[in-house]
Amino acid sequence: MKLPPGPKGIPLFGSVFEPKGDSIRYLTKCTREYGDIVFFRFLGVPACYTSRPEYIESVLVTQSNNFVKSKDYRAMRRVLGNGLLLSEGDFWRRQRKLIQPAFHQGRITAYAQIMIDYTQRMLASWSDGQALDMHEAMMRLTLGIVAKTLFDADVSHEAEGVEAALTVLMGKFLRQAGMALLLPTWVPLPTSQLLKRAVGRLDKVIYGIIEQRRASGQLSGDLLSAFLQAQDDEGVGMTDRQLHDEIMTLFLAGHETTANVLSWTWLLLGQNPETEQKLIEELERVLGGRVPTPADLPQLVYTDMVLRESMRLYPPVWVIGRRALASFRLGEYEIPADTNMLISQYLMHRDARYFPEPEKFVPDRWGAGNARTAALPRFAYFPFGGGPRVCIGAGFAMMEAVLLLATIAQKFQIQISPEEKVSMQPSVTLRPRNGIPVTLKRR
Ligand code: HEM
Numbered sequence: 001m002k003l004p005p006g007p008k009g010i011p012l013f014g015s016v017f018e019p020k021g022d023s024i025r026y027l028t029k030c031t032r033e034y035g036d037i038v039f040f041r042f043l044g045v046p047a048c049y050t051s052r053p054e055y056i057e058s059v060l061v062t063q064s065n066n067f068v069k070s071k072d073y074r075a076m077r078r079v080l081g082n083g084l085l086l087s088e089g090d091f092w093r094r095q096r097k098l099i100q101p102a103f104h105q106g107r108i109t110a111y112a113q114i115m116i117d118y119t120q121r122m123l124a125s126w127s128d129g130q131a132l133d134m135h136e137a138m139m140r141l142t143l144g145i146v147a148k149t150l151f152d153a154d155v156s157h158e159a160e161g162v163e164a165a166l167t168v169l170m171g172k173f174l175r176q177a178g179m180a181l182l183l184p185t186w187v188p189l190p191t192s193q194l195l196k197r198a199v200g201r202l203d204k205v206i207y208g209i210i211e212q213r214r215a216s217g218q219l220s221g222d223l224l225s226a227f228l229q230a231q232d233d234e235g236v237g238m239t240d241r242q243l244h245d246e247i248m249t250l251f252l253a254g255h256e257t258t259a260n261v262l263s264w265t266w267l268l269l270g271q272n273p274e275t276e277q278k279l280i281e282e283l284e285r286v287l288g289g290r291v292p293t294p295a296d297l298p299q300l301v302y303t304d305m306v307l308r309e310s311m312r313l314y315p316p317v318w319v320i321g322r323r324a325l326a327s328f329r330l331g332e333y334e335i336p337a338d339t340n341m342l343i344s345q346y347l348m349h350r351d352a353r354y355f356p357e358p359e360k361f362v363p364d365r366w367g368a369g370n371a372r373t374a375a376l377p378r379f380a381y382f383p384f385g386g387g388p389r390v391c392i393g394a395g396f397a398m399m400e401a402v403l404l405l406a407t408i409a410q411k412f413q414i415q416i417s418p419e420e421k422v423s424m425q426p427s428v429t430l431r432p433r434n435g436i437p438v439t440l441k442r443r
Helices: 022-034 053-062 074-080 089-103 105-124 134-150 153-180 193-216 223-229 240-253 256-271 273-287 294-299 301-313 345-349 394-411
Strands: 037-042 045-050 131-133 320-324 328-330 333-335 340-343 412-415 424-426 430-432 437-442
Touching: 022 037, 022 045, 022 345, 022 424, 037 333, 045 053, 053 320, 053 328, 053 340, 074 240, 089 105, 089 223, 089 240, 105 134, 105 394, 131 134, 134 223, 134 240, 134 256, 134 394, 193 223, 193 240, 223 240, 240 256, 256 273, 256 301, 256 394, 256 412, 256 430, 273 294, 273 301, 273 394, 294 301, 294 394, 301 345, 301 394, 394 412
Parallel strands: 045 340
Antiparallel strands: 037 045, 131 437, 320 340, 328 333, 412 437, 424 430
């Protein structure tokens, strides 16, 4: 039994999660030199990167019991506590079971109206010829939507307080979280007073909302009501602490990612006018100028393909990390316990073995008749992850992305200046480094 090939004796400090985005280049270089499984040590900690779909499936699905993610994501724990994204074992299993029903398709379609209303409110504030940062606009919109779906309309003033504190927190937090993704736990993380204050402020607001809801006993159609009613097999519900951690998790996991998909999609549409034209034709044919509803989703086939292709090129979660509890096998290799497994959606999605001309934006790849795409191995394309830890919000996110894209694109053309150089910032999520500057043109 042997270790996979990889670089030896190379000073690797800083090379995998470089703030400049060189991590992607570094992993690409490793694959080119060593093949689709590469083993290396990072500050003494064993790490293994694989770009082979069946190995990815092995880590995320078949052998998933042998993996945890808690250690790698410790910077996030400061903010998200023991919420669904970070918890492990029986605790995670119980929470997932309690929360899952709130994300069933039937439940989430109830949130479509909030999505449409918020988008229309934003459009009413836009004017022809206006210049704005589309990434910032999408972040504000998706944050407003997730806040509203968590806490119903009549507590919207509290949701606004949460939005303000959360916006302050995001910048600091993401930088730290990206940095801590691979560092061994003995390397101390910098403490930031600003981050601490923002976390403290948010905690106060969220605990306040929970206390008020418990006291009033008022239940509505929002996610918090669903969580307050949820009980496990023994009839036990969530503590305030658990509710807090799940709310914080959904706030963060539930808006930045969707905002990123939309931001990258506007960029790609701006750069590919023929695709944009095809999209507009579908919207005219299916909607004829009216706002979409969930009932339109099965007809908005091309809109869905555009988003899929956008997530292929710019997956909002570009890398997944797992730590092995015990040594394990991948094909002919034996990988030691404590190894950090790295899996990258970004690199897999641009792998020419599975996607011909991978750098090109071609939504038609996802057409029903495309035999090549139909034959893709399961983990050649996985923007929402896979296995038991698959994204709980995938249905919510796709519905939101389609509804927002369709509503906005019918009213405005989003123009990108050809000189605009947009670059990626691969932290925990893949966001545009300096936003997406655009000019709005009313249709
Ligand atoms: C396009 C948008 C989104 C993308 C690409 C995305 C992607 C992902 C991925 C890749 C994971 C798995 C991470 C891992 O295995 O380590 C994940 C987990 C998760 N996502 Fe999403 N997500 C999106 C939107 C959302 C939304 C809208 C919500 C909630 C409203 C959400 C909530 C979560 C939660 C709670 C988890 C942890 C699930 C668990 O471990 O049980 N996500 N997401």
